[in-house]
Amino acid sequence: MRNPRTATTGVDARATGAVAATAVACLALAGCSTPAAATPGISDDVVTVGTHQPLTGPAAAGYSSISAATKAYFDHVNASGGIHDRTIEYVVKDDGYNPATTQTVVRELVQSDGVFAMLNGLGTPTHSSVLDYLDQHDVPDLFVASGSTLWDDPEGHPGTFGFNADxxxxxxxxxxxxxxxxxxxxxxxxxxxxxxxxxxxxxxxxxxxxxxxxxxxxxxxxxxxxxxxxxxxxxxxxxxxxxxxxxxxxxxxxxxxxxxxxxxxxxxxxxxxxxxxxxxxxxxxxxxxxxxxxxxxxYLPFGPDGEWVELFRQINDEYNDGAPFDGNTVYGMSVGYLFAEALAQAGENPTRESLVQAIESGELVGNGILPLSFGADDHSAFDGVGxxxxxxxxxxxxxxxxxxxxxxxxxxxxxxxxxxxxxxxxx
CATH class of the missing domain: 3.40.50.2300 (Response regulator)
Incomplete structure (x- = not known):
């Protein structure tokens, strides 16, 4: 797997050199962690991730509420102290379910917002238009909101993982x-x-x-x-x-x-x-x-009497203004949970590479009704459904x-x- 590149555009050359020197020193010292400043989207107390979603356009009626549910779940996590003492900031941009707009907003997320990872970008025609771009910039492309088999391509797109059962x-x-x-x-x-x-x-x-x-x-x-x-x-x-x-x-x-x-x-x-x-x-x-x-x-815990649904209802009431509770709510919060789990497994000083490795380890559990199928040779989430x-x-x-x-x-x-x-x- 390729090591992620570190973006240095606009950074003072002396600062870049200092980071490089630290990295060399880390190679010589067992257990040394990469400093947060070396990884885009990671600071001492915040992790910034982004997504493209159809907040308007032809798919909005069915899916515009997903990202709000994910953000509500992250607010719940942040209120509990975050993951490794970092809160999660979720930057949501509307692409109107238009691939041309998707390309524009994803470039903004990567180049201007400096996100650590892309999370749950929605739609096959939209997300496939930025698949290569994210790979070329070594941005982890996590839990795509589509059941296309395109996302299960560990050799061609090693940082991309699906979420839906295909x-x-x-x-x-x-x-x-x-x-x-x-x-x-x-x-x-x-x-x-x-x-x-x-x-x-x-x-x-x-x-x-x-x-x-x-x-x-x-x-x-x-x-x-x-x-x-x-x-x-x-x-x-x-x-x-x-x-x-x-x-x-x-x-x-x-x-x-x-x-x-x-x-x-x-x-x-x-x-x-x-x-x-x-x-x-x-x-x-x-x-x-x-x-x-x-x-x-x-494939998610949507039973009306389930403990996950009860928790998600509470989160929805507290952090999502009591928005209508439906399958999109469960979906969005389940995506948030899986990302938080991957981030926790990625270590106290996560890098893009350690995040991908955490998912490929096969140790993530998620909250579905069947075990996750993620591994080094399998970037699909579920191989079965109820x-x-x-x-x-x-x-x-x-x-x-x-x-x-x-x-x-x-x-x-x-x-x-x-x-x-x-x-x-x-x-």
Whole structure:
């Protein structure tokens, strides 16, 4: 793995020389730590990380609340003394879900704000546009908010790590659940017209085979009309429809089908399966009826009675102005927890290299319902998901959990992580 480069632009040459001399001395002394000043985004008492998020634009309705939840979790950590006596500063910049804007704000975060790491940059088209840039500048690119397999490339992008269960895993798990529960039904797929939809379909076909998908339709996020796609699926006699959709298009598909008098069984990726968000989008008057029995994949502790959810609700009330509590809240705080855990493991004087090594060590636990899969040769977070079902207006796990091992999908037992130390990691 390449050693991270230290940015010295605008730094006095004598100061740069002093840092270099200290580094040489450290090489000669066992146990000597790199001074905080040598690492961008690290001071004696603050760690600065950044992100690009769709606070406005076409993805804002489903995802704009994530970064606020992450910041609220960091406020909780900071109130407890931070990590190794450093508070976490989270710099959030709006990219409007536009790759060109993503490139601009990420350069600002790296070159002007001097962030230690990029954390949970959201979206496949947006984040893929800065993937090489972050690698070239040796900025740890952590826990990307997308299920694309692009982030699992230890050789090509050694500092990049995913967070979501990838789309192949989710497609395979949902297809296996559909096959197990309703073996004789016609299975169809509606997906986004990019790698989200393509990789999800590939996962479905690992279970059903290419001939096992009765019909496949795709949509573009630039077109808010899926009437033609829903009509085609209905005409094909689809009984179970698997969705590679973001929340807005999940609601659009379900609502359009309802207007056409059609009600297949819906099963969605975690990216578009958050019940509270869907209720908000569809309306409280019709959503409970349309979404009864709605199935989704998930990998985070979203059970309504769980100890993590109870903690996150408390944090949300105290540090996030009591914003609506939904899957985005749990997601954002879970990302924050995982970063805090990695930072704690990176040492008292963390460097970008020690941060990456902490994640690759395989010792991080996270707070998911299955063990993390991070390692030196694996930069994906989860290789399995659980199945949630909406019953009487409550979305919860039903016990069915699947993992993808190579080409095989297997049923596994969930292994939820217990809450410790009020949700503040220690080394």
């Amino acid at each position: 789309y192949v895993v989710e497609g395979a798990a949902l297809a296996q659940y559909a096959t197990d529960e309703h073996p004789d039904q016609k299975v169809c797929v509606l997906g986004q017209d990019d790698d989200f939809g393509e990789e999800f379909l590939a996962g479905v076909e690992r279970v059903t085979g290419a001939d096992g998908v009765t019909a496949h339709e795709s949509y573009s996020t630039s077109n808010q009309d899926v009437t033609a796609q829903i009509g085609a699926l209905q005409a094909a006699g689809c009984e179970t429809v698997l969705l590679a959709t973001v929340n807005g298009f999940t609601a659009l598909a379900v609502g359009t089908a309802a207007k056409m008098g059609w009600s297949p069984r819906w099963m969605a990726s975690s990216s578009g399966g958050d019940y509270p968000t869907l209720v908000e989008l569809l309306g409280e008057d019709v959503a409970p009826t349309l979404l009864e029995g709605f199935v989704s994949a998930n 199945i949630t079902v909406v019953a009487d207006g409550v979305q919860d796990y039903v016990g069915a959990t699947y993992a993808l091992d190579g080409e095989s999908v297997t049923a596994v037992e969930p292994q939820p992580v217990a809450l410790e130390n009020d949700g503040v990691p220690t080394s």
